[in-house]
Each structure stands twice: as structure tokens, then as C-alpha cells.
Amino acid sequence: MSDRDGGPTPAGDSGAPALSVEHLSKRFGDRVAFDDVSFEVGDGEVFGFLGPNGAGKTTMVRTLGTLLAPSAGAAFVGGIPLTPDNGVEIRRRIAVMPESPGLYLRLTVAENLECFADLYEVPDPTDRIGRALRAVNLADRAHDACGALSKGLRQRVALARALLSDPEVLFLDEPTAGLDPVATRDVHQLIAALSRSGVTIFLTTHRLEEAERLCDRVAILNTTLRTIGRPAQLREQLFAKTLTVRTLVALPDPGGVFAGLPAVDGWRQDGPATYVLAVSEQAVAAPGVTRALVAAGADVLSIGESHHSLEDVYLELIDQDQEAGQG
Amino acid sequence: MRVNSRRVRAIFRKELREYRHNGFIIWTMAIFPLIFLIQPLVVVFVLPASAAAQLSHEHLLLYMLGIPAIVPAAVAAYAVVGERQQGTLEPVLTTPIRRQEFLLGKALAALVPSVAVAYVVYAFFLACVELFTQPAVASALLGGPDLLAQLLFTPLLAGWSIWVGMAISARASDFRVAQQLSILASLPTAVVASLIAFNVIHPTFSLALGLAAALLLGDGLGWRIMSATFDRERLITSTR
Numbered sequence: 001m002s003d004r005d006g007g008p009t010p011a012g013d014s015g016a017p018a019l020s021v022e023h024l025s026k027r028f029g030d031r032v033a034f035d036d037v038s039f040e041v042g043d044g045e046v047f048g049f050l051g052p053n054g055a056g057k058t059t060m061v062r063t064l065g066t067l068l069a070p071s072a073g074a075a076f077v078g079g080i081p082l083t084p085d086n087g088v089e090i091r092r093r094i095a096v097m098p099e100s101p102g103l104y105l106r107l108t109v110a111e112n113l114e115c116f117a118d119l120y121e122v123p124d125p126t127d128r129i130g131r132a133l134r135a136v137n138l139a140d141r142a143h144d145a146c147g148a149l150s151k152g153l154r155q156r157v158a159l160a161r162a163l164l165s166d167p168e169v170l171f172l173d174e175p176t177a178g179l180d181p182v183a184t185r186d187v188h189q190l191i192a193a194l195s196r197s198g199v200t201i202f203l204t205t206h207r208l209e210e211a212e213r214l215c216d217r218v219a220i221l222n223t224t225l226r227t228i229g230r231p232a233q234l235r236e237q238l239f240a241k242t243l244t245v246r247t248l249v250a251l252p253d254p255g256g257v258f259a260g261l262p263a264v265d266g267w268r269q270d271g272p273a274t275y276v277l278a279v280s281e282q283a284v285a286a287p288g289v290t291r292a293l294v295a296a297g298a299d300v301l302s303i304g305e306s307h308h309s310l311e312d313v314y315l316e317l318i319d320q321d322q323e324a325g326q327g
Numbered sequence: 328m329r330v331n332s333r334r335v336r337a338i339f340r341k342e343l344r345e346y347r348h349n350g351f352i353i354w355t356m357a358i359f360p361l362i363f364l365i366q367p368l369v370v371v372f373v374l375p376a377s378a379a380a381q382l383s384h385e386h387l388l389l390y391m392l393g394i395p396a397i398v399p400a401a402v403a404a405y406a407v408v409g410e411r412q413q414g415t416l417e418p419v420l421t422t423p424i425r426r427q428e429f430l431l432g433k434a435l436a437a438l439v440p441s442v443a444v445a446y447v448v449y450a451f452f453l454a455c456v457e458l459f460t461q462p463a464v465a466s467a468l469l470g471g472p473d474l475l476a477q478l479l480f481t482p483l484l485a486g487w488s489i490w491v492g493m494a495i496s497a498r499a500s501d502f503r504v505a506q507q508l509s510i511l512a513s514l515p516t517a518v519v520a521s522l523i524a525f526n527v528i529h530p531t532f533s534l535a536l537g538l539a540a541a542l543l544l545g546d547g548l549g550w551r552i553m554s555a556t557f558d559r560e561r562l563i564t565s566t567r
Binding site: 062066067068069088091092094100101115 | 413423
């Protein structure tokens with residue numbers, strides 16, 4: 001991943017991105033699932049794909065996973081053109097973990113994995129199944145029926161199944177949907193470990209803190225692609241840089257304190273003794289603001305960079321879409 | 328198109344394991360043969376030796392071809408719609424498996440136990456006839472051509488019923504509907520077998536050959552047609 005432009009990292013050997021999507025669209029009759037979407041995902045990158053319900057995230061996963069044929073546009077998955085003739089070759093290189101684990105509940109964990117090891121033609125399946133189960137900390141549950149496992153454990157089995165073929169690209173569709181916080185944390189740790197091992201991960205999620213924590217870059221989809229970039233980059237694009245100053249009591253002349261300070265472009269009061277300063281560069285503005293407050297005799301409680309989460313970015317974009325739709 | 332035997336075997340083995348873990352499937356397989364077995368057994372046990380002359384002109388045991396005509400249809404009805412309802416179809420279809428391999432694995436998993444059940448029931452029936460009926464009745468019932476017809480037509484009829492059942496399964500959105508429709512759709516072949524058994528349609532060598540050829544062709548075409556019409560997109564999204 002390039003730090004400068006937030007673009008994808010070229011693939012290790014070939015230089016090609018792990019995923020390349022160009023003006024891709026999918027329609028079901030008159031209904032548009034997603035339209036004119038373009039992006040690239042670099043080799044080894046964790047790419048978050050965010051959007052509200054019905055935005056087209058799962059349809060995108062299914063399209064790139066060769067289950068659905070695109071209506072228009074082109075894509076390369078693992079360097080292979082997404083065409084009907086290349087379905088088998090693409091599916092050899094990827095693994096998809098759908099939102100629902102889709103396990104054979106009457107079969108044991110090991111039986112489920114044996115079936116998929118054969119479907120992927122995995123060499124030495126016993127060893128590979130053992131490794132996959134150890135990776136998800138389920139080695140001791142190999143002979144339990146999947147129907148007897150909790151939802152979190154089933155999700156881990158599904159993840160083990162996705163790891164069997166050592167995929168180049170791993171699609172995770174809402175991997176923590178419906179999980180409790182402990183199970184969610186476990187899945188997060190697994191994804192982070194996979195990322196460290198160099199697997200390219202395409203993650204769709206509703207959980208914005210999950211995307212912020214795990215993803216190198218995120219794209220926000222709402223039928224069309226609304227934005228793409230590193231979370232920090234998106235925050236900078238969407239929100240002005242600010243400093244928030246809190247004092248014990250209200251300043252008698254805040255305009256006099258904040259006017260003319262280096263890198264401070266303006267200010268507004270945001271509570272009885274809270275001030276939000278628009279700044280061009282937080283690191284430059286903060287020392288000057290501190291000195292000015294001390295010189296004015298203010299009892300300073302805190303000076304901090306205002307933090308906008310990925311959730312703020314997401315909600316801002318979705319709100320813009322809703323306003324545009326109403327307009 | 329090259330069929331990968333390991334992937335076919337994976338589906339086949341998975342299906343057999345599901346049968347083993349799911350008593351309902353076993354009951355489905357067992358209940359029809361029991362119906363087909365009990366009634367004829369009761370009839371032949373009470374037949375007097377004088378009935379042998381009449382029996383020698385009929386082919387009553389061909390009635391048991393109803394087993395391979397109906398049992399596999401009930402099992403095959405679950406093949407696709409069952410996976411859809413369980414949510415297991417999508418993970419399978421995102422593996423490198425081709426639709427021909429998936430369908431062949433499913434079909435074999437329905438065929439092998441169904442044919443085995445039909446042969447076992449038939450063998451049990453023959454043993455009962457041999458051991459417990461009047462000797463004249465037994466020799467009238469146990470004709471070589473009938474035995475050959477049973478051996479030959481059992482897998483052919485089962486194959487046809489499986490493709491019909493799977494075609495319905497791939498179109499239905501509910502397993503119960505698929506099972507009822509599959510059994511209904513398999514009835515015509517069972518009726519033809521019964522009509523031959525009761526001499527309404529007079530069996531000849533050329534008729535047998537013609538029917539066998541038609542079923543063989545139907546079985547081969549069934550796989551190809553099913554594969555061509557197996558629509559991943561519709562099955563996953565149910566949009567068309």
C-alpha cells in the first residue's frame with residue numbers, strides 16, 4: 001500500500017493487484033445491486049468494504065467469487081479475468097466465508113473440513129485440516145458435530161474451512177455478524193493473524209470499528225462507490241482539522257485569545273467552556289494555543305485533537321446520499 | 328469437460344455421511360420398499376399350487392421395480408433445495424467444483440443406496456418365495472428373464488428418477504414441495520412397470536431392449552440437461 005496516495009500495494013511477484021475491479025455493475029432486472037464500481041486491492045492488503053444494508057456488499061463478494069455474473073464492467077481476481085470460462089481457476093485461488101457459516105450441522109467439524117479439502121484438492125488433507133483447526137483454536141473439537149457448536153465456534157469452523165486451500169484472496173462477508181464480544185474479538189485476532197501472514201483479505205462489515213481496526217484501506221459503497229482510502233485519509237478528506245479546548249470557566253474574551261495564532265483559522269464555542277478551533281495543522285497550532293491560554297490566565301482542562309471516527313465518515317457520506325435522494 | 332473424481336467423491340462421501348447421521352433419510356429409503364414387500368409377500372404366501380399355471384404367464388415380480396422408480400426420487404428431491412435451505416450450497420459452489428461434478432456426486436449418492444435397497448429387498452423377496460411358498464408357485468414366479476430384467480432395470484429406473492427428482496429440487500424453494508412433486512413425477516415409470524408386471528403391457532425382448540435404451544439415453548441426457556440448466560445465480564439469489 002502506498003502511503004502517499006492510499007492506493008493498493010502491487011502484488012509480490014507479478015506486480016498485479018490481488019483484485020482489480022473496473023466499472024463493475026450488477027443488476028437484477030430493474031434493481032441495481034451496485035453500479036460502476038472500480039477499485040484495486042493490493043497483495044496482502046486487508047480491504048474493508050462498508051455500506052448499509054442493501055448497498056451491494058454481498059452481491060460484490062458473490063460476483064467476485066464467480067457465483068454471479070456481472071452485468072457490466074470487468075474484474076481480475078488473483079490476476080485472472082473474471083469470465084465464465086475462468087470460474088474454476090478463480091475459485092481455486094480464493095476462499096469465501098459467507099455471512100452464514102453454511103456448515104453441514106449433522107457432520108463433525110473434521111468431516112466438514114474433509115469434504116472441502118477434497119473439493120479444493122488439497123494435498124495431504126489430514127495435515128492441512130489439522131493446521132487449519134489449530135489456526136482457529138479448534139483442534140480439540142474436531143470430532144464434535146457442528147450442530148453442537150455455538151455460533152462463534154461455527155464461525156471459526158467456517159474460517160478454518162476457508163483457510164484449507166491457502167487462498168490468495170480471502171473474502172469474509174460479515175464475519176462477526178451476530179457474534180458476542182468475546183467471539184468477535186477471537187475472529188478479529190484470527191483476521192489480524194492472517195493479515196500478518198500475507199493473505200489478501202476482502203472484508204465486508206457493518207462494524208465500523210472493526211474496519212478501522214483491521215483494514216489497511218476501506219471503501220464505502222452505497223450502490224455506487226462513495227469513497228475509498230485509508231481511514232485516516234478519509235477523515236482528513238471529509239472533516240476539517242480541529243482542536244478542542246476545554247477550560248474550567250468560560251474565557252472572558254476568547255476572540256482575543258485565539259485571534260492571530262499560527263495555524264488557527266477560526267473558532268467557535270461548543271459549550272459553556274469548550275471551544276473548537278479550526279486549524280490548518282494541529283501540531284503547529286497546539287503549542288501556540290497553549291501558550292495563549294496560559295498567558296490569558298485560563299485554567300486549562302484539556303487541549304486535544306478532535307477525533308472523527310470512521311463511523312463519522314460513514315454516517316456523513318450516507319447522510320449526504322439520503323439528502324441527495326430526498327432532494 | 329473433464330470430471331474430477333476426487334471432487335465427485337467428496338460430494339458422494341459427504342452425502343453418505345449425512346445419510347448415516349440423519350435417520351429421516353434412512354426412513355424415507357426404507358418405508359417404500361416395505362410397502363412394496365409386504366403386500367406381495369402376503370399374496371404369494373397364500374397362493375395355492377393351482378395358481379402356478381396362471382402365474383407362469385405373468386411377471387409379477389416386475390412390480391417391485393416400483394422401488395427403484397420411487398425411492399431415489401424422494402432422496403434426490405433433497406439434493407439441491409436441501410442444501411439451499413441449510414445454507415450450505417453457497418460455500419460448496421464457491422469451491423472449484425464444476426456443476427457437473429456436484430450433480431454427479433449427488434446423483435451417485437442417491438443411486439447407490441437406492442439400488443442397494445432395491446436389490447436387497449428383491450433378494451429377500453426371492454428367498455421368502457423360495458423358502459415359504461408352494462414349490463409350483465415359486466418356480467412360476469422365479470423366471471430367469473424376470474430376474475435379468477430386475478437387475479438391469481433397477482439402476483436404469485433409479486437413474487431416471489434421480490434426474491427427475493434433482494431437476495425438481497433445483498427449481499423448488501421448499502424441500503417438502505420438491506419431495507411430493509418428485510414422487511408424483513416418478514409415478515409414471517412405476518405405473519409402466521406395474522402394467523408390464525400385470526401383463527397389461529405384454530413384455531417382449533424388443534420392448535425390454537427399447538425401454539432399456541430409452542432409459543439409458545434418458546439417464547445420460549438427464550445429467551447433461553441438469554448440468555446445463557443448473558443456474559448458480561438463480562440458486563443463490565432466487566431472482567430468476
